[in-house]
Amino acid sequence: MSAATHPLAPQTLPPFIGGADGSDPLFTAIAFTVVVAVLGVGVVYLKLHAIPEQLAHKHSNTQSQLIMVLALLALFTHNNVFWVAALIMALLKLPDFLTPINSISESLKRLTPEGTAVTRNEQQSIEETR
Numbered sequence: 001m002s003a004a005t006h007p008l009a010p011q012t013l014p015p016f017i018g019g020a021d022g023s024d025p026l027f028t029a030i031a032f033t034v035v036v037a038v039l040g041v042g043v044v045y046l047k048l049h050a051i052p053e054q055l056a057h058k059h060s061n062t063q064s065q066l067i068m069v070l071a072l073l074a075l076f077t078h079n080n081v082f083w084v085a086a087l088i089m090a091l092l093k094l095p096d097f098l099t100p101i102n103s104i105s106e107s108l109k110r111l112t113p114e115g116t117a118v119t120r121n122e123q124q125s126i127e128e129t130r
Contacts, residue, residue, distance in 0.1 A: 049075050049083065055090035063094055 018024040052071050056064035067086045074083035 052086035052090040
């Protein structure tokens with residue numbers, strides 16, 4: 001075999017063809033691009049799922065905990081219904097019913113003298129006599 005090349009053969013090879021030493025620049029570039037793209041899509045996916053939790057910080061503790069549970073359920077079960085429910089709950093402020101009821105209860109406790117609270121049996125006997 002002679003070391004002479006064919007006269008019609010090109011003198012330089014295109015850059016996407018691997019070298020004689022076994023290096024493959026195109027494969028290396030594509031592998032790096034795929035790894036960066038997969039990591040980027042993963043970060044965007046997790047940021048998207050965290051939107052309801054970020055919006056929930058302005059709500060009460062119970063509502064924000066419920067939103068966080070729904071967001072986690074959506075993340076692990078891949079049911080978009082949970083994520084939509086968490087997003088809607090994060091955007092809406094639920095009314096606080098517990099504070100007025102507690103206030104009424106405390107006011108009634110202050111109105112009744114100590115030791116004169118009516119028991120349930122006494123209440124039933126009062127209702128029967130009416």
